[in-house]
Amino acid sequence: MSCHSIGMGLNEVVRMVITLYDKGDISMDTTKKLLATCSQAVYWCDGHEYEALDYIRRCRCGKCLRLIPKGERLYSLYDTYEMFHIFRDERLGSDGLCEECFDALIPKYCQDGETLQTVKDMIIKNYEDEPARYMSQGEPPKSNNGFEWARSVDWFD
Numbered sequence: 623m624s625c626h627s628i629g630m631g632l633n634e635v636v637r638m639v640i641t642l643y644d645k646g647d648i649s650m651d652t653t654k655k656l657l658a659t660c661s662q663a664v665y666w667c668d669g670h671e672y673e674a675l676d677y678i679r680r681c682r683c684g685k686c687l688r689l690i691p692k693g694e695r696l697y698s699l700y701d702t703y704e705m706f707h708i709f710r711d712e713r714l715g716s717d718g719l720c721e722e723c724f725d726a727l728i729p730k731y732c733q734d735g736e737t738l739q740t741v742k743d744m745i746i747k748n749y750e751d752e753p754a755r756y757m758s759q760g761e762p763p764k765s766n767n768g769f770e771w772a773r774s775v776d777w778f779d
């Protein structure tokens with residue numbers, strides 16, 4: 623049976639990492655290293671990377687780290703075929719990519735007749751009944767994977 627607690631705990635860290643990035647306290651490169659560490663740290667238990675990255679993966683690009691406006695496209699690498707290694711090769715912070723970054727990265731990973739357009743068409747077709755799945759929610763979730771956030775560490779502010 624898989625573990626949900628470790629991803630939720632690390633998602634608390636992800637929320638703080640992004641808060642520090644937005645305040646200008648840490649660089650983009652440091653932010654991505656911390657995010658990637660949080661997503662991989664779930665394997666200290668049988669956890670899930672998507673739960674550790676829940677705070678950012680449906681609203682922020684994993685490459686440029688921009689907050690993507692609601693309704694703009696935000697493709698998940700998990701929806702691409704055999705492209706899990708892009709996450710590591712491109713040193714991304716999360717699996718969600720804005721359209722601009724997706725367009726810039728995907729062509730060099732296409733194989734066997736795939737093109738950027740066929741990959742996009744496949745993702746859009748997969749979610750034709752639920753197009754919100756490849757669109758940004760525009761803001762971070764108000765909960766931690768559906769649960770109330772733990773007490774914040776606001777005494778550092």
Ligand SMILES: [Zn+2]
Binds near residue numbers: 721723
């Ligand atoms: Zn981007």
